[in-house]
Amino acid sequence: MFREVYTDNNSPQHLLLLNYFKSTLALSNCHTLLDATRVLTAGERMSNLRAIVVGSGWAAEGHARALQHHEVSIAALCGRTPEPAYALVARLGIPEVRFGWQDAIDTLKPDIVCIATPAAPHLDIATAAMTAGCHVVCEKPLALTATEAHVMFTTAPRMGVRHAYAATGYAHPIYTAARDLILGGAVGQMREIESFIQIRDAERTPYSWVHQLEQGGGMLNNIFPHQLQQLTYVTGAEVVAATGDARPLQARVPFVGDVHDFCQLFMPLTDEQLARAEWREPTVDVAYSVVVKLRFPDASEATALVHLTHGPGRLQPSRLVLHGERGSVALEGDMWTNERLRRFNEGWEEVDVPVGVGDPVQAQWDQFFGAFLDDVRGHPSEPYPTFEDGWVAAEVIGAMREGRWWRCAERIAVADGGS
Secondary structure: OOOOEOOOOOOHHHHHHHHHHHHHHHHHOOOOOOOOOOEOOHHHHHOOOEEEEEOOOHHHHHHHHHHHHOOOEEEEEEOOOHHHHHHHHHHHOOOOEEOOHHHHHHHHOOOEEEEOOOOOOHHHHHHHHHHOOOEEEEEOOOOOOHHHHHHHHHHHHHHOOOEEEEOHHHOOHHHHHHHHHHHOOOOOOEEEEEEEEEEOOHHHOOOOHHHOHHHOOOHHHHOHHHHHHHHHHHHOOEEEEEEEEEEOOOOOEEEOOOOOOHHHHHOOOOHHHHHHOEEEOOOOOOEEEEEEEEEOOOOOEEEEEEEEEEOOOOOOOOEEEEEEOOOEEEEEEOOOOEEEEEEEOOOEEEOOOOOOOOOHHHHHHHHHHHHHHHHHOOOOOOOOOOHHHHHHHHHHHHHHHHOOOEEOHHHHHHHOOOO
């Protein structure tokens, strides 16, 4: 697919002429029209990336700000609800709002499509974008089912596009420092890992799409991907098997009106709001315990317990602790703003990690997008989650909801020499 021809002149007449030149170049595969319009080199093209963002909530703003931080031009934001969509483009200086993502892909012809919506439309948007030759960034969960996620994962390489899965919980200086320790041999061969999160005030969280399985809701879909990505990033291992369960725990959830923005879920309802609330039945899990088997490049294995629970009393911070044959590494604090890294050999000692100021969640989006965009531009890049990671997470999530054992036959066969 040709994306070589760009222009700074956005007049309708010039765009019509430009579309004609693109068509001619694509059909003839020649450059006979270079005198009429300049064809950018690969390096120039990648320094002039254009994107559209689909969604108008918290994640959409995070994606858009990260794109702008890395000097990507945002051609349009595609929304469904006018008020938040127009408010977001006004805040960020995005040129326009579109209310049809397919039309935006067809007419704007972006290099990158960012999908920042609940999970239900992810497959359709990603497939259309990849078919059009666009690189794609998709929020977690990657899709509603493992089958849909696998379609997305296998379509991307066929279309020759880059693909990124926004499980960004790993993208923090403390996780990078922990990764350096682990891969540098600080604990020796890995043995056991525990990842623990406790969430408070679940009974005060307002009803929204997060409580609807058919929209990609639930803690397995929305928190577990972060924990799983933290495990694989810090250890350099891959997931080959898992078992466990998911628990609903909540029989009803207070509804106080439509909740558009995910970040509103972090603002517990007051007693007065609860007294006026209508109550609805959720269809999702709000707690889980997952045992994951990790396989390392040297074929050794380790087991990780990934646990999330709800409770009104919190005795200890969320944590990720990795135990090896010679020592341990512990990360402690809130999932998005881990404040402490320690290592253990003969005793626990603090590891000093410089942490930036500002919005820690936005910093994670910025780091994640930085690696992805380096890759798109053909530069050396740090590792980042792809649709393969999203598919594996979807497989594990599906198995946990069904209460069954899951093993990745494809990865196990490769590790065992194809047997």
